[in-house]
Amino acid sequence: MEVQAFAKLNLTLDVLSKRPDGYHDLRMIMQSVTLADRLTLEETGAGEVRVRTDLHFLPTGEKNLAAQAALRYWQARGEGPRGLDIAIQKRIPVCAGMGGGSSDAAAVLRALNDRDGAPFSREELARIGEQVGADVPYCVLGGTALAEGKGEALTPLPDLPRCWAVVCKPEFSISTPELFARIDSVRLRRRPDTRGAVEALEAGDLVGVARRLYNVFEDVLPDRQRARVFDLKNLLIGCGALGASMSGTGPTVFGLFDREDPAREAHDRLSQESRETFLCQTV
Ligand code: ATP
Numbered sequence: 001m002e003v004q005a006f007a008k009l010n011l012t013l014d015v016l017s018k019r020p021d022g023y024h025d026l027r028m029i030m031q032s033v034t035l036a037d038r039l040t041l042e043e044t045g046a047g048e049v050r051v052r053t054d055l056h057f058l059p060t061g062e063k064n065l066a067a068q069a070a071l072r073y074w075q076a077r078g079e080g081p082r083g084l085d086i087a088i089q090k091r092i093p094v095c096a097g098m099g100g101g102s103s104d105a106a107a108v109l110r111a112l113n114d115r116d117g118a119p120f121s122r123e124e125l126a127r128i129g130e131q132v133g134a135d136v137p138y139c140v141l142g143g144t145a146l147a148e149g150k151g152e153a154l155t156p157l158p159d160l161p162r163c164w165a166v167v168c169k170p171e172f173s174i175s176t177p178e179l180f181a182r183i184d185s186v187r188l189r190r191r192p193d194t195r196g197a198v199e200a201l202e203a204g205d206l207v208g209v210a211r212r213l214y215n216v217f218e219d220v221l222p223d224r225q226r227a228r229v230f231d232l233k234n235l236l237i238g239c240g241a242l243g244a245s246m247s248g249t250g251p252t253v254f255g256l257f258d259r260e261d262p263a264r265e266a267h268d269r270l271s272q273e274s275r276e277t278f279l280c281q282t283v
Contacts, residue, residue, distance in 0.1 A: 001115055004036040005088075005107035006142060006283050007098040008135070009165060009247045009254050012192035013215040015183050023134075023150050024180060027194055029157065029201075032142040033165050034280040037100060038089040039066065039107050046083035053088040068132045069105035073112045076128045077119065093169040093276050097248025099139060105132045106139030126154070142283060144201060146194075157198060160282050161206040164263035166236060169252045169276040170228050174221070176249040182220040189219060210243030210256045218246050229253055232273060239266035 011029040018024050044050075049071065051064040061067060066086050074081055086108065092100035109125050120128065122141060129136030134150035146155040192214035200208030218229060232253040233244040240262035241255030257263035267279040 001041040001111045003039050003107045003111040005039060005103035006032040007035040007092040007100060007103060008032050008139065010215055011209060011213055012194050012197050013217065014192050014194060015216050018184055025149060026151055028147050029194065029197055030138050030145050030147050031160055032283040034283055035092055035167060035278045037092050037104055039104060040087045041108065041111050042085045044083035044085055047081055049081060049084045051086045051088065053090055055090050055094065065101040065105040065132055066108045069108040069129065070112060072128050072131050073109055093252060095173050096169045096252045097246065097250045098252055099135045099248065102133050102135035103139040105129060105136050109140055146198065158201045160201065160209060161204050163206055163282060164257040164260055165254050165280050165282065166257065166263055166266045166270060167252060167254045167278045167280060168232055168270040168274050170232060170274050172225060172251055174225065174250045179217050179220060179249050183216065186220055188216050191216060206258055207242055213243040213245035215246045217249055225251060235270060236266055239269055241266060
């Protein structure tokens with residue numbers, strides 16, 4: 001079985017409050033894009049799940065989210081584990097705020113479910129995915145959606161009008177726990193206009209959405225990283241992006257374009273800043 005796992009971008013990301021269980025209540029608009037990992041699944045009959053990827057530092061066994069998804073799937077079916085080899089060609093940058101691991105997990109759920117003649121609906125599959133991670137349910141459904149709670153409470157939204165996204169992952173990484181700790185200790189100066197962005201989506205207004213791209217984590221980045229993210233966003237805007245923002249807990253920055261030519265030029269320009277720069281479309 002071959003299946004693609006699409007990356008996600010956060011069109012908006014807001015942190016509403018810290019919950020008694022230690023998690024945060026979030027509100028974010030998610031969008032899947034054509035940048036994708038490729039997974040090949042092969043049944044081996046050996047009763048073991050093995051994962052191979054082209055990145056040596058990723059886990060190969062049950063620590064890999066793709067393997068966890070397979071185990072949860074069989075558990076939900078009331079079956080014991082089957083033998084499965086999962087080969088992943090990683091294209092989605094790792095620890096980048098693009099949900100790569102969650103998307104791989106969701107792709108495994110979809111592949112196994114299709115293989116078995118769809119015993120689970122998409123919604124049921126999303127609930128199984130929630131046991132692997134809060135972003136997995138969204139990755140099962142894909143498209144444009146409002147995600148609330150830990151990210152698992154989903155409301156599908158009208159598709160973002162056709163556009164191009166230039167995605168650039170700068171060379172540093174960001175600690176997600178550190179960013180959440182920082183956000184708890186400051187008063188946010190700016191929040192995304194999520195309602196306005198939803199209305200713009202409902203009106204099919206790409207410019208209205210692009211103008212409202214915003215992620216509260218940008219405000220709490222350490223100084224040097226914030227400056228770098230700001231520079232990359234400015235470069236994208238300078239190249240004609242309708243709007244630009246950071247995705248997830250970063251550090252990936254992206255810009256939206258309504259035309260392909262400026263998007264290609266922006267891709268070429270940003271490639272000089274980071275080799276992990278991609279031109280993609282929304283899915
Ligand atoms: P998010 O946007 O959901 O915060 P992320 O971009 O920060 O995701 P990922 O790249 O999805 O992070 O995952 C990073 C962590 O998950 C790494 O520590 C990695 O070892 C682990 N991991 C487990 N399975 C995978 C996988 N299939 N692909 C990528 N990372 C994986």
